[in-house]
Amino acid sequence: MNTTEISELHQKYVMPTYAPGLALVRGAGTSVWDAEGNEYLDFSAGLAVANVGHCHPRLSEAIATQARRLMHVSNLYYNELQPQLAQAISERSLGGKIFFCNSGAEANEGLIKLARRWGHEQGRHEIITVEKSFHGRTLATLTATGQDKVKTGFDPLPPGFVTIPFNDLDAVRRAVNERTAGVLVESIQGEGGVRPTDPDYLTGLRTLCDELDILMLCDEVQCGMGRTGDWFGYQGYDVSPDAISMAKGMGGGFPIGGIAAVPALSDVLVAGTHATTFGGTPLACAAGLAVIHIIEEEGLLENALQMGDRLEEGLQPLVDRIEWVEDIRGPGLMKGLVLNQPAGDLAAALQKKGLLVIATANTVIRLVPPLTVSAEEIDRAVALITEEIDR
Numbered sequence: 462m463n464t465t466e467i468s469e470l471h472q473k474y475v476m477p478t479y480a481p482g483l484a485l486v487r488g489a490g491t492s493v494w495d496a497e498g499n500e501y502l503d504f505s506a507g508l509a510v511a512n513v514g515h516c517h518p519r520l521s522e523a524i525a526t527q528a529r530r531l532m533h534v535s536n537l538y539y540n541e542l543q544p545q546l547a548q549a550i551s552e553r554s555l556g557g558k559i560f561f562c563n564s565g566a567e568a569n570e571g572l573i574k575l576a577r578r579w580g581h582e583q584g585r586h587e588i589i590t591v592e593k594s595f596h597g598r599t600l601a602t603l604t605a606t607g608q609d610k611v612k613t614g615f616d617p618l619p620p621g622f623v624t625i626p627f628n629d630l631d632a633v634r635r636a637v638n639e640r641t642a643g644v645l646v647e648s649i650q651g652e653g654g655v656r657p658t659d660p661d662y663l664t665g666l667r668t669l670c671d672e673l674d675i676l677m678l679c680d681e682v683q684c685g686m687g688r689t690g691d692w693f694g695y696q697g698y699d700v701s702p703d704a705i706s707m708a709k710g711m712g713g714g715f716p717i718g719g720i721a722a723v724p725a726l727s728d729v730l731v732a733g734t735h736a737t738t739f740g741g742t743p744l745a746c747a748a749g750l751a752v753i754h755i756i757e758e759e760g761l762l763e764n765a766l767q768m769g770d771r772l773e774e775g776l777q778p779l780v781d782r783i784e785w786v787e788d789i790r791g792p793g794l795m796k797g798l799v800l801n802q803p804a805g806d807l808a809a810a811l812q813k814k815g816l817l818v819i820a821t822a823n824t825v826i827r828l829v830p831p832l833t834v835s836a837e838e839i840d841r842a843v844a845l846i847t848e849e850i851d852r
């Protein structure tokens with residue numbers, strides 16, 4: 462099928478929740494190809510999902526092998542891969558137990574339920590979240606999201622959420638009351654414009670949560686799984702949350718999400734309190750394990766840092782030189798090129814030139830290439846962005 466045929470069929474049968482333009486049919490590493498065979502350098506990585514690159518041979522092989530052996534068993538039975546992946550994640554995060562699900566929103570739902578269940582006996586159920594955050598599109602997670610545009614037309618929204626300004630510790634102090642169960646933050650906001658939290662804010666939040674005996678919850682769905690050069694975004698700060706959510710990069714493109722908790726909170730969600738049919742299937746866990754092994758064995762955390770620096774150094778001259786380019790920010794390979802005008806036109810122009818990026822928060826170009834990206838690919842992207850901005 463060519464792009465026109467795909468697009469016509471799509472418009473006829475798929476609900477118009479997105480407005481795609483390109484039809485992508487193949488991927489390898491940082492490259493993807495459209496239906497006409499044009500190649501693009503993918504600095505969106507499927508919205509920060511393809512952390513080990515498109516169709517990494519080891520990942521494709523792990524999925525294919527497991528698909529022939531056993532794809533799915535219900536959680537009424539053990540499967541040998543689920544505890545292995547749980548151990549791998551636990552050892553790289555909070556040292557407690559893991560719950561597996563299928564998406565970022567579902568992971569955050571689990572995190573919210575964990576906090577509510579934990580606080581239930583003391584009447585603590587409220588979750589404090591911050592402006593410009595993004596936590597998903599289910600009713601609870603869109604209510605937790607600090608952006609009105611995702612809420613419009615969906616009221617009545619579930620109660621129990623309070624949104625306060627970003628990076629503002631006093632606002633947390635003012636918002637906490639006897640009903641508060643926890644505070645949910647992204648250590649680095651993604652959709653909100655690649656905005657890292659201040660180190661003082663996160664450490665202050667940790668201290669405050671300890672003092673008040675409420676939970677510090679981190680949404681690591683986008684900044685987790687190696688993107689920042691650490692396994693999880695919070696690890697770039699001197700803090701450790703009580704529980705985290707994760708998804709996007711976890712299966713390298715295979716849908717899988719999860720929550721991880723410290724040992725003290727690991728048995729809050731007991732049998733009968735939470736469940737999901739597809740959580741932690743053998744196939745999903747085979748993908749998750751392969752991703753972790755690839756990141757480790759190919760040194761992708763270090764590569765994320767090195768290539769992130771190279772990208773930042775490459776784009777810094779634009780910030781210095783061009784009046785409407787304001788900043789290049791974000792750790793590792795989670796970078797935002799901040800403009801002082803809408804970023805949509807630049808993103809569209811770059812796509813025409815063969816570079817896929819994501820415009821977000823109106824004025825920010827989000828650059829989240831696979832962690833496998835090479836120096837040559839970084840330089841090519843920098844050249845394309847520079848060329849387009851100088852045009």
Ligand SMILES: *Cc1c(COP(=O)(O)O)cnc(C)c1O
Pocket residue numbers: 563564565566567569595596597598647651652680681682683684708709
């Ligand atoms: C993408 C994202 C989500 C939602 O994940 P889905 O898999 O789309 O449900 C939640 N939180 C953050 C920080 C995200 O970036």
